[in-house]
Amino acid sequence: MSNELDPLSLAIRLRAPQTLQKEHSTPLYLTSSFTFDDAEMMRAAFADENDENIYSRFSNPNVDEFIAKMCMLEGAEDGFATSTGMAAVFGSFMALLKQGDHMICCSSVFGSTFTTVTKFLPRYGITCTLVAANDKEAWEAAVQPNTKMVYLETPTNPQLEIIDLEWAGQFTKKHKLILNVDNCFATPLLQRPVDFGADLVIHSATKWIDGQGRVLGGVIVGRADLIKEIYLFCRNTGPAMSPFNAWVLSKSLETLDVRMQRHCENALQVAKALQQNESVSWVKYPFLEGHPQYDIALKQMKAGGGVLCFEVKGGVEAGRKFLNALNMLSVTANLGDSRSIASHPASTTHSKLTEKERLAVGITPGLIRISTGLEKVTDIIADIEQALAAAAV
Numbered sequence: 412m413s414n415e416l417d418p419l420s421l422a423i424r425l426r427a428p429q430t431l432q433k434e435h436s437t438p439l440y441l442t443s444s445f446t447f448d449d450a451e452m453m454r455a456a457f458a459d460e461n462d463e464n465i466y467s468r469f470s471n472p473n474v475d476e477f478i479a480k481m482c483m484l485e486g487a488e489d490g491f492a493t494s495t496g497m498a499a500v501f502g503s504f505m506a507l508l509k510q511g512d513h514m515i516c517c518s519s520v521f522g523s524t525f526t527t528v529t530k531f532l533p534r535y536g537i538t539c540t541l542v543a544a545n546d547k548e549a550w551e552a553a554v555q556p557n558t559k560m561v562y563l564e565t566p567t568n569p570q571l572e573i574i575d576l577e578w579a580g581q582f583t584k585k586h587k588l589i590l591n592v593d594n595c596f597a598t599p600l601l602q603r604p605v606d607f608g609a610d611l612v613i614h615s616a617t618k619w620i621d622g623q624g625r626v627l628g629g630v631i632v633g634r635a636d637l638i639k640e641i642y643l644f645c646r647n648t649g650p651a652m653s654p655f656n657a658w659v660l661s662k663s664l665e666t667l668d669v670r671m672q673r674h675c676e677n678a679l680q681v682a683k684a685l686q687q688n689e690s691v692s693w694v695k696y697p698f699l700e701g702h703p704q705y706d707i708a709l710k711q712m713k714a715g716g717g718v719l720c721f722e723v724k725g726g727v728e729a730g731r732k733f734l735n736a737l738n739m740l741s742v743t744a745n746l747g748d749s750r751s752i753a754s755h756p757a758s759t760t761h762s763k764l765t766e767k768e769r770l771a772v773g774i775t776p777g778l779i780r781i782s783t784g785l786e787k788v789t790d791i792i793a794d795i796e797q798a799l800a801a802a803a804v
């Protein structure tokens with residue numbers, strides 16, 4: 412495929428080599444292993460002297476197609492795809508860190524990532540300092556002689572804080588640290604961390620990349636030397652992406668650009684409507700004026716993304732009433748679906764924490780997170796407004 416095409420066109424046209432059937436859409440390669448013409452060819456494959464597929468835990472045409480598209484969209488040299496986003500997060504840590512190493516992590520990261528760095532990595536002698544997203548002095552103060560990696564998400568979940576990627580790139584370069592960015596909320600369409608100096612970029616492909624709430628998947632792209640280590644770790648320990656999921660996700664990338672445009676337009680309109688609503692004390696969306704890091708969001712993102720959050724007046728009880736009163740929006744834990752989703756962290760995902768612990772991670776009592784879908788925005792706004800009216804009674 413000509414590299415003169417725009418990356419957005421390549422994300423649509425790039426494909427695994429056509430077979431003798433001349434099929435237009437890439438076939439599904441549901442095979443555990445691949446055959447060899449002779450012993451010499453098999454020997455050479457195992458000696459890494461050729462690019463032949465050996466076994467689908469290592470590589471597979473559907474998975475390779477998905478990785479190639481992701482590398483192109485993110486501007487990255489190489490990549491590896493995993494069964495879930497968390498397998499990508501964990502694989503990037505375990506492949507590159509060892510006993511005695513230290514990492515710095517943004518405190519408002521995805522819940523399972525938080526558990527991994529605070530509960531599991533310390534068992535293997537890998538320590539982690541958590542720092543608030545925008546406390547630059549704390550990031551500086553956290554650097555130790557054994558620090559190897561900086562891990563962050565932007566926008567963060569669910570508070571949608573924005574971390575300045577240009578600053579993060581300079582910070583990690585100065586201290587010679589690996590910059591590992593979870594780009595799930597922005598997608599490569601809205602923000603490319605590699606352009607700001609990120610060494611690795613991680614996605615939960617389960618979210619906006621699939622975009623229809625069907626399959627789980629993850630991917631790590633970035634510097635070829637680091638991906639080589641991650642590949643060796645993952646090919647041996649087994650978090651491979653299934654060919655079926657890769658096929659679904661690769662197809663999804665063909666529509667990511669148009670989907671994200673609509674998701675972002677809808678989210679901005681919902682955020683603006685909520686600003687006018689008397690039952691709401693505040694609304695947060697990266698491209699809404701008044702967001703604390705509005706200028707940084709404009710600098711590094713093409714649009715604000717599909718997620719917004721707001722505080723319903725009346726605390727936990729009002730939050731519960733709001734969820735119960737919704738007619739169209741789904742009440743579910745996922746995000747990044749064509750169908751709009753509402754969640755109330757204080758009574759669900761974060762209900763086991765104390766109020767004080769919740770506030771420390773930015774979960775206020777009436778916080779509602781909306782993942783804006785692709786429905787007509789008038790229907791999304793109408794459902795949210797009638798549920799707010801019901802919650803206010």
Ligand SMILES: *Cc1c(COP(=O)(O)O)cnc(C)c1O
Pocket residue numbers: 495496497498521564568593595596615616617618627628629
């Ligand atoms: C969902 C999510 C993950 C984990 O991905 P899974 O595919 O569910 O394993 C990691 N980071 C962020 C920001 C997420 O939203």
